[in-house]
Amino acid sequence: MRNFSLLLVLFIYSSSLFSQYEAEEEGLYSRSRPGVMWFYSGLKPFEEGKLRKYDRLIFDLVYNDWYGDKDYFDSPPSSIGFNAALMFDVILTKANTMSFGWGIAYSHFSNRSQVKFSRDLVNNTTLISDYLPGFEPKSTKFGANYIEIPLELRFRTKGYKHFKFMIGGKIGYQLNAFSKETFRIDGKRYSTKEYNFADSNPLRYGATVRIGIRNWAIYGAYYFSPLFTDSGSADLTPISMGISVSLF
Structure with a gap:
């Protein structure tokens, strides 16, 4: 609920800024500010002639599910x-309609299915029941x-009220995993x-x-790396879907 409340506040603030600066569109170099710190580099405003950069600080609120030994969308709605x-937006076209995004990210996967995890420390496997x-x-x-590390190829229409489509992937390292x-x-x-699953997969990679x-955007991630590596362990591979907000 706290994550949802934060996104709601950001949405209201972003909407108020949008209505406040509903000036006539100036195309590529619009002075309107549709979101928090939208036209700022982090230290000062961009110069007038510079191409605007977007989607550099992104937050996703997602529903977490998995596939394999469990069916798609079998996880409860509380699996949030x-x-x-934090990403760089590398502009590839003069019209600012295509760019490349890369950076560093933190991700928390949470699934609340009524599943019991059992660690077999002798055979180094993880079972579910x-x-x-x-x-x-x-x-x-x-x-x-x-x-x-997320990587994205970004397509968007001109102007600050642009439509956007981003496709890419990411590879990550697991800091920890636990069942509660x-x-x-x-x-x-x-x-x-319980921590220290013997065959917990340290790597995670997939398409986004x-x-x-x-x-604002709808977000989806489909991973190809299972949670556990041993062939005798439970076959569970994560997927996520939800909403994104870009603060600047």
Whole structure:
């Protein structure tokens, strides 16, 4: 809820700025500011004649799912994660309709399916199973955190009210992974976490796409790297989809 509230505040602020500067469009070099710090390099405003750069600080609020041993869209709606990316926008055309984006990102994967993870430290495998009826926990979560390098080829129409389409991919390194169970016993909450999965995949890589208008977009990521590497382990590969906001 806190992530959703932050995006709502940013949306309201961005919309107010858009209405405040609803001046006549000047094409490529518009002075209108449709979003937070949209025309700023980080230290000072851009010079008038410079091409505007977009989508350099991006936040994604995403629904996390997986495929393999589990069906698509079988995860509960509360499986919400987020990404944050700081990127360079390298302009490739004079009309500013095509560019290349690259940078560094942080990603948190969160899935709340009622799945029990079991670590087999002898065979170095990770297994999943359903809970016995009547012994289900109050809530469960599988989480993983990554540092990633995103790459995007960006297409957009002219002007600050542009339509944009971005396609690319990213490769990341896993910082940690864990499973969490929360039980309610005699009115009290008890939580346990398990780390150090023996065959946890340290790498994550996949394809990404963004489609949107101005500083808002629909986001999707389809990964090709499973969560666990051993052939005897559970076959789970992540996918994500959600919304993006670009602050400048």
